[in-house]
Structures are given as structure tokens and as C-alpha cells.
Amino acid sequence: MKAIVSTKYGPPDVLELTEVEKPLPMDNQVLVKVHASSVNYGNLVLLRGEPFLARIAFGLFKPKFSIPGGDIAGVVEAVGKDVTQFQPGDEVFGDLSGVGWGGFAEYSCVPEKALALKPANLSFGEAAAVPMAGVTALQSLRDKGKIQSGQKVLIHGASGGVGTFAVQIAKSLGAEVTGVCSSRNVDILQSLGVDHVIDYKKEKFTENKQRYDIILGVNGGHPLSTYRQSLTPNGIFVHVGGSGAQMFQAMTQGFWISKTSGQKIGSFLQRANQNDLVVLKELIEAGKVKPVIDRTYTLNEVPEAFRYFEEGHTQGKVVITI
Structure with missing residues (x-):
């Protein structure tokens, strides 16, 4: 599968689009075919390794998590034997920041606790703007x-x-x-x-x-x-x-x-939480909340998306389509 990979800290130029092995879900994991992701401040910290204290969690000398990307929206392709909440074909969205990142890829294996059913009234790109x-x-x-x-x-x-x-x-x-x-x-x-x-x-x-x-x-x-x-x-x-x-x-x-x-x-530091994803889903489906999308980039344009995000003038979210 194709994925954005980072093997060292630095500017957006260190991000590379490459072929990596497609993951297989463990017993408690869901294999998601990712349709979209988005860019957040946490992605920027993982990219640059700054502030330096963040490296305690992300890796002291190089990124512990080689595929960045926290937000995802996509379709469940397979589930591990212990998964009870989802089945193949379900449209889901979620936050991978607490479970190893990996959203900037065509597929991601995710513990079911990091996902919720996607709001029915949102596209995949819109849904990917929501979690973090x-x-x-x-x-x-x-x-x-x-x-x-x-x-x-x-x-x-x-x-x-x-x-x-x-x-x-x-x-x-x-x-x-x-x-x-x-x-x-x-x-x-x-x-x-x-x-x-x-x-x-x-x-x-x-x-x-x-x-x-x-x-x-x-x-x-x-x-x-x-x-x-x-x-x-x-x-x-x-x-x-x-x-x-x-x-x-x-x-x-x-x-x-x-x-x-x-x-x-x-x-305040956000904590990924499945119940809160459900709360947001309900607010969105009730018409009380909607994501605001500034720009959309493709997977191979992720470095450009980060450069734009770093300028600090985004209107709403920057989305990555995959």
C-alpha cells in the first residue's frame, strides 16, 4: 500500500510517499481502508519533534511512529476475532493519535476503541476533519x-x-x-x-x-x-x-x-475518546455542528499541506484525500 513515511524529524520535506506492507488486523483491531485524513497541530509536533519534551512520547532521536496522521475516515475492510462493534462495510471515523498514528496511508489497523460510526450526513473528507x-x-x-x-x-x-x-x-x-x-x-x-x-x-x-x-x-x-x-x-x-x-x-x-x-x-491536552466521537456524531447529525474545510490535498501532496498549515492562517481544517 502507499503511505507517507517519516524516518527523521524535520520540515515537511522529510515526508516521503512510499510503498509499505499492508497491515493485518490483530484480534482487537479493525482494518480500515482510509478514504481521508486531516492535519492537526499534533501532526506538526510529530513531524518536527518540537517542543523537545514531546520526544519523550514520540521518540528521542527519530519518530517512533513512522506513518503520521491522526484523523481518519474510511470503510471497515476486515475485523479481528475479538471485535464486537464493527463489521466489514461499516463507514467509520476516528482518532489514531493515542494508538500509534498511521492515518496518512491507504490502510490502517486500528483498535476498535479508537473508532465510531461516521456521521451519516458527512462525506469521508468532512468526517476526517472532525476527530482530533x-x-x-x-x-x-x-x-x-x-x-x-x-x-x-x-x-x-x-x-x-x-x-x-x-x-x-x-x-x-x-x-x-x-x-x-x-x-x-x-x-x-x-x-x-x-x-x-x-x-x-x-x-x-x-x-x-x-x-x-x-x-x-x-x-x-x-x-x-x-x-x-x-x-x-x-x-x-x-x-x-x-x-x-x-x-x-x-x-x-x-x-x-x-x-x-x-x-x-x-x-488542556485532548484525549482520544470513543464516547466523545459519538457525541460529536450526534451533534453533527442533528445539524448543530459541521466541519469547516479550508483546503484539500491528495496523499502525495501531504508535504505541501503541512507547509500551508504551518503558515497558521487556516480557515477550519486541512483535509487529505487518500
Whole structure:
């Protein structure tokens, strides 16, 4: 089968399209013919081995997982003898980031716990955009942010992969949502039903004197003090994917702020979870959430897809068709 392979850390040029042996499912695994995948921040960490601490999980000197790709959508081709949830012909989607990656390939063997039935109203490309970014948005709002209906939520970096899902999930949970984005992305957020849009090229979110119960820092570089000014006295700031300096502040200063004030500050890392894939499937089939696709690339164009993703201006998700 054809697959994208990485044998060393580095820029997108280290990724090679090559022929590898088609895998065979073990007893608890599902063999999926992959139709599509997508690009996430975690893929970028695995590609470059940065930040360096990530190499503890990914391999110190070279990638432990030679075939990258976390999100997949495809069709079950075969199942191991212990698999009970799926059968050949099922259309599925899932997150491989916790089970060895391997999504940038024509076939992948996946533990059944990493998969769920694909939303019936999505194409394979659309479904592949959902797992990592959608679960990140869901878990950061529900589990870390403790979101409640009627709360005011600010999403900084609302037009990217995680941000577009976060806007819709927060709305589906009854929140009043403000999205921060650049001028070119205002229309996208309005089409997703956001209540208020702040164009950061024209105004600062701190200038409106509004206080928010939850702030999601999906793509921001402000110091924690800036976000705290816009939090309610008992508000929660969740660092999801901002700058490295912001992440360090959230992990260090955030602990003490959370202990000594009513405000809560913390970082969040998504955990692949089958039940949350099912939650997203239900939201999507109910018409409450939809993936936003920026660009689509073919398997042999994966290096180009990474170069575009690294520019940091994606509108929604970058999808790989296989």
C-alpha cells in the first residue's frame, strides 16, 4: 500500500510517499481502508519533534511512529476475532493519535476503541476533519471549562480547526459566544452562528469591558494577565493552542492563580475518546455542528499541506484525500 513515511524529524520535506506492507488486523483491531485524513497541530509536533519534551512520547532521536496522521475516515475492510462493534462495510471515523498514528496511508489497523460510526450526513473528507479538533473543542469546553447554558464564552482563534468546532459546540450547549478572528474570517464565524465577532485587526477584545465566564485561548499570544482582565471573578481560562510562552505561563503561573483566586487557569491536552466521537456524531447529525474545510490535498501532496498549515492562517481544517 502507499503511505507517507517519516524516518527523521524535520520540515515537511522529510515526508516521503512510499510503498509499505499492508497491515493485518490483530484480534482487537479493525482494518480500515482510509478514504481521508486531516492535519492537526499534533501532526506538526510529530513531524518536527518540537517542543523537545514531546520526544519523550514520540521518540528521542527519530519518530517512533513512522506513518503520521491522526484523523481518519474510511470503510471497515476486515475485523479481528475479538471485535464486537464493527463489521466489514461499516463507514467509520476516528482518532489514531493515542494508538500509534498511521492515518496518512491507504490502510490502517486500528483498535476498535479508537473508532465510531461516521456521521451519516458527512462525506469521508468532512468526517476526517472532525476527530482530533472536534474532541479537543468538546473536552476543553465541557471538561476543563465546565461550560453551562447562559454563560458568556470568548474563543480566541475562533476561525481555525479547533476554534470553528468550539464556536458551534458552545452554541449547542446554550452559551453566548464571542469569536476573535481576523477580518477575512468574520463571515465564516457569522455563518456558524456566533453571537459576536471581534476583528482583532480593528479592536482588542479587552477594550469592550466585557467579562467572560470562559475564555478559550486556541490561537493567541497574550500574557495571562491580559486574559484575566476579561474573565469574570470566577471565570476559567483554558489554554488550548496558543504560543509556547502562553502555555508555559498557564502551566506554571496558572497553578498559583487557580489556588489563590476565584479564577481558574489551565492548559488542556485532548484525549482520544470513543464516547466523545459519538457525541460529536450526534451533534453533527442533528445539524448543530459541521466541519469547516479550508483546503484539500491528495496523499502525495501531504508535504505541501503541512507547509500551508504551518503558515497558521487556516480557515477550519486541512483535509487529505487518500
